[in-house]
Amino acid sequence: MLKQDIGEIRALIIKHKRRDLIFALCGLLALMVGVLTFVVLFVGMVIDGLPRLSWEFFTHFPSRRAEQAGILSAWVGTTLVMVVTAVAAIPVGVAAAVYLEEYAPKNLLTDIIEINVTNLAGVPSIVYGLLALGLFVYTFGFGQSILSAGLTLALLILPVVIVATRESIRAIPGSIREGAYALGATKWQTTADHILPYSAPGIMTGIIIGMARAIGETAPVITIGALTFIAFLPAPPVKGEFPFLSFEWLLSGFTVMPIQMFNWTSRPEAAFHQNAAAAGLVLVVMTLSMNAVAIYIRYRLRKNIKW
Numbered sequence: 001m002l003k004q005d006i007g008e009i010r011a012l013i014i015k016h017k018r019r020d021l022i023f024a025l026c027g028l029l030a031l032m033v034g035v036l037t038f039v040v041l042f043v044g045m046v047i048d049g050l051p052r053l054s055w056e057f058f059t060h061f062p063s064r065r066a067e068q069a070g071i072l073s074a075w076v077g078t079t080l081v082m083v084v085t086a087v088a089a090i091p092v093g094v095a096a097a098v099y100l101e102e103y104a105p106k107n108l109l110t111d112i113i114e115i116n117v118t119n120l121a122g123v124p125s126i127v128y129g130l131l132a133l134g135l136f137v138y139t140f141g142f143g144q145s146i147l148s149a150g151l152t153l154a155l156l157i158l159p160v161v162i163v164a165t166r167e168s169i170r171a172i173p174g175s176i177r178e179g180a181y182a183l184g185a186t187k188w189q190t191t192a193d194h195i196l197p198y199s200a201p202g203i204m205t206g207i208i209i210g211m212a213r214a215i216g217e218t219a220p221v222i223t224i225g226a227l228t229f230i231a232f233l234p235a236p237p238v239k240g241e242f243p244f245l246s247f248e249w250l251l252s253g254f255t256v257m258p259i260q261m262f263n264w265t266s267r268p269e270a271a272f273h274q275n276a277a278a279a280g281l282v283l284v285v286m287t288l289s290m291n292a293v294a295i296y297i298r299y300r301l302r303k304n305i306k307w
Contacts, residue, residue: 049277061231066271074260084150093161121159129223144225147250157210164206168199204298218258257283
């Protein structure tokens with residue numbers, strides 16, 4: 001009887017291991033479909049766009065002639081819009097998450113806010129563009145400018161930053177808070193000196209995801225009036241005379257890399273399609289570089305954490 005029970009248990013274990021193996025193979029297959037699709041598309045983009053990359057391609061404005069067209073205004077506009085997005089979204093998103101997780105009372109109003117923040121992460125980006133068109137462009141009078149675009153994308157990624165920050169804060173063991181309170185620390189001292197430093201790697205992950213989404217968005221910036229053909233640069237942020245810093249560029253017209261790519265792909269000439277592939281390659285490199293910097297900062301923060 002005992003041998004029969006042992007045999008049944010072994011058969012059950014083998015059956016479950018077989019199911020685990022099948023599930024793992026299915027998961028690996030699903031992963032490889034996504035990875036191989038990306039690799040094929042990326043390799044095709046590299047083959048088409050790499051010969052077009054040159055110093056002139058980065059320093060020339062768009063042109064009606066494909067061989068003379070460049071992405072100067074596009075990559076400068078993308079960089080400036082991302083600066084505004086980061087400055088607007090990161091502090092507000094982290095502060096909102098800290099308040100909701102550490103300070104906000106647990107009541108009906110807080111529950112409604114939390115539900116809405118979570119749902120906003122799934123709202124289509126075009127809705128944010130329509131909201132920004134009425135709010136930033138017309139109501140606040142910012143116009144079709146870099147400032148409007150940056151604030152629009154900041155609203156777009158704000159729920160992602162808030163949700164990621166809250167999840168990172170929740171992962172901190174309660175003993176950290178209890179130990180700080182036992183030593184006489186205030187809530188703010190506990191939050192600033194312990195909670196935020198320990199949750200910083202997770203916060204950086206949310207920022208990476210949000211910024212990677214923002215840099216490739218097209219619908220919101222088209223809605224607020226980004227230009228498809230622009231042959232000038234915004235005013236420089238730094239000047240040679242006092243006060244050295246200038247904010248005129250915030251209200252300047254702009255274009256971004258995805259819009260420039262869309263403009264080129266809509267033309268029938270094959271040379272413009274090569275330009276679009278080259279611009280896409282540059283956009284991927286910009287995204288990976290931005291993510292690499294954030295990942296390095298996250299790595300350094302994790303390395304310095306002492307539990």
